[in-house]
Amino acid sequence: MKLLSVESSVEASKLKEFSAWVASIGDGVVGGPNDGEVVIVLPSDIVLSNAGDPLKTIVEKIYPSYMNRKELSNCLHNRTILATKLDVVDVVNQFMISMxxxxxxxxxxxxxxxxxxxxxxxxxxxxxxxxxxxxxxxxxxxxxxxxxxxxxxxxxx
Known part of the structure; x- marks a missing residue:
């Protein structure tokens, strides 16, 4: 779905490559044959450095202009923080509201x-x-x- 909204062919190519990589993890192909455990090396461009509060790091990376009212709508467009549990969603929401x-x-x-x-x-x-x-x-x-x-x-x- 994300590929449909991309304007440049370079960005589309990068997204397609990333999608294939994520799918290969789900298919159990990355890392070669394994017995249920495998080491997956993450590309450095998708890893956030943890310089203190991990939640603050995530929010600042995903929504860099969150507190700038003039840029807020652009900051929120096509961005999201995914969470596996509703408790984590509550923590993220409370953190962002507290900002x-x-x-x-x-x-x-x-x-x-x-x-x-x-x-x-x-x-x-x-x-x-x-x-x-x-x-x-x-x-x-x-x-x-x-x-x-x-x-x-x-x-x-």
Whole structure:
């Protein structure tokens, strides 16, 4: 998909080569025959140097103009930080929100359970408000949502 949006043939060639390299890792080809473990040498141009806080290093590399309001939309365009778990997404989001020192507002989800036939048989005890407030699901906002004026919000599927 990324190849479709590339303007120069040089960049398209580099992306195609990188995509083939990533696919070869997934196919188990990189590093030769192995018994489930292999050493993969990463190209130096995709490795970030860790000069302190790794999260700060990642955010500054991916979003170099994040705190510059004039360049913010260009900074966010076609860039993302991938994470394997929602807990990591929360940590990254909290870090990025903390970079903006302006006053924020916390919004809470609706926290009551409607009475229905299913709540009469005891499922209220199983699905308590505390339990529901602690659920974290992809595509659903957390119970607590911190918003600040000017801070970008993405609602992806």
């Amino acid at each position: 903006d020192q302006s006053q924020g507002q916390v919004y809470l989800s609706f926290d009551s359970i409607l009475n229905s036939d299913s709540t009469l048989n005891g499922s209220v005890e199983i699905h308590s408000v505390e339990f529901l407030n602690n659920l974290k699901c992809s595509g659903t906002p957390n119970h607590e949502l911190m918003l600040k004026v000017g801070t970008p919000v993405s609602w992806g599927a």
